[in-house]
Amino acid sequence: MIEKLIFTPKEEDLKAAFRLHMTHSRFKRIGYFLLFGLAIGIVLAAWNGFGSINETIGLIAGMTLWVGFVALLLSVIMPLWWAPWYAQKIYKQQKDLRLELTTWWDDEKLYSSNEQGHGHLAFADMVKWRSDNNVLLMYRSDQLYNFLPNRIFTQPAAKAGLIRRLQDSCVPGEEQS
CATH class of the missing domain: 2.30.29 (PH-domain like)
Structure with missing residues (x-):
């Protein structure tokens, strides 16, 4: 013993704990967002009737990149701004x-x-x-x-x-x- x-x-x-917890799964979370963007792009391309190949690829790639950018932005904002704010709130609440x-x-x-x-x-x-x-x-x-x-x-x-x-x-x- x-x-x-x-x-x-x-x-x-507590802030350090939240930061470590959140940053570990950052790349996994971005990957899920990219897959989501890809799926939305495919659905929108299907909705659009799968026009020309260039238009279809552009729509799918554009949606994937847009969602990927949002995911990257969130993965930076969350540990730097949201996690410290949330940790401070929890620390004050939890005696x-x-x-x-x-x-x-x-x-x-x-x-x-x-x-x-x-x-x-x-x-x-x-x-x-x-x-x-x-x-x-x-x-x-x-x-x-x-x-x-x-x-x-x-x-x-x-x-x-x-x-x-x-x-x-x-x-x-x-x-x-």
Whole structure:
């Protein structure tokens, strides 16, 4: 068992968690938008009666590029503007994010407690993890995660030990720099 890590989450920690969560799936999201634009282009070309080949290709390519541009624009705006605004809003609303938290782990589970309660999560029940220079995210599902800011790891090997526990439990993940 590792020593217990005691910290109070900061608004910046939550912003870093949102940023990491949102930026990871950016290219996948752009790909889905491109496919959507392609489908809309094909539907519009069919509606138009599949005129000349140049007109059909132009309509399909134009719609795909237009939707791709919108997706690219959104993928830049969301992490830079929306995620910080949303994190600030959630931080103000959710009282337990401003409470001192104690967290620790053993070979099987991650434990957390604060003055409102306590909980534990088996590593085997986590679906993935992701980390960067600011935060470690441990996912319960694709959209629900626990976060630990890197600033709380007082021992250099503590974060590496937690990641090793996740890997030993066959939880897929990645570390970004």
